[in-house]
Amino acid sequence: MTGSGKSTLAKRLSSRLSLTYVEIDGLFHGPNWEPRPDFVRDVEAVISGDSWVVEWQYSAVRAKILERADTLIWLDLSTPLTLYQLTRRTVRRRLRRVELWNGNYEGPLLSFFTDSDHIVRWGIRTRNKLRGRIPAVAASNPNVRVVRLASRRDIELWMSHVAAKPEQNS
Numbered sequence: 207m208t209g210s211g212k213s214t215l216a217k218r219l220s221s222r223l224s225l226t227y228v229e230i231d232g233l234f235h236g237p238n239w240e241p242r243p244d245f246v247r248d249v250e251a252v253i254s255g256d257s258w259v260v261e262w263q264y265s266a267v268r269a270k271i272l273e274r275a276d277t278l279i280w281l282d283l284s285t286p287l288t289l290y291q292l293t294r295r296t297v298r299r300r301l302r303r304v305e306l307w308n309g310n311y312e313g314p315l316l317s318f319f320t321d322s323d324h325i326v327r328w329g330i331r332t333r334n335k336l337r338g339r340i341p342a343v344a345a346s347n348p349n350v351r352v353v354r355l356a357s358r359r360d361i362e363l364w365m366s367h368v369a370a371k372p373e374q375n376s
Contacts, residue, residue, distance in 0.1 A: 209289065209295065225258055245264075246267055246270075280352055280355065283355075
């Protein structure tokens, strides 16, 4: 769900729990937005570790991630909130010329009207694509705990219960 806050939550969670996190978009997108040929191998390397946090949006690696995961966090935020977050993020990145991954930047804002694959239009088009799959994942993967968070309040409440790993004494 583009714009739901997957990467933001993944970063927070990895920091809180001192877990490995690699933004999956950075593994997928090569220069000029071309898919990287080593994407699957790179994801496999990340998830081969004992503990990690990774987003779950690419079909080429979903099954591999589920095989190794113990928890799937489902950000099921409202469409208006998700579209607001996506639009705000896109405008901010474009105006500030934030480099995303491997030399890529958000496209021109006006291309929203001409490019059917503009990130905001893509977010609208694919908004509910995974919504039906998550319950099926829960049913067919009983070893994976599915946590559904449907609001910012749910996210903050859940995060308040996620305990940080204790510091190791030297």
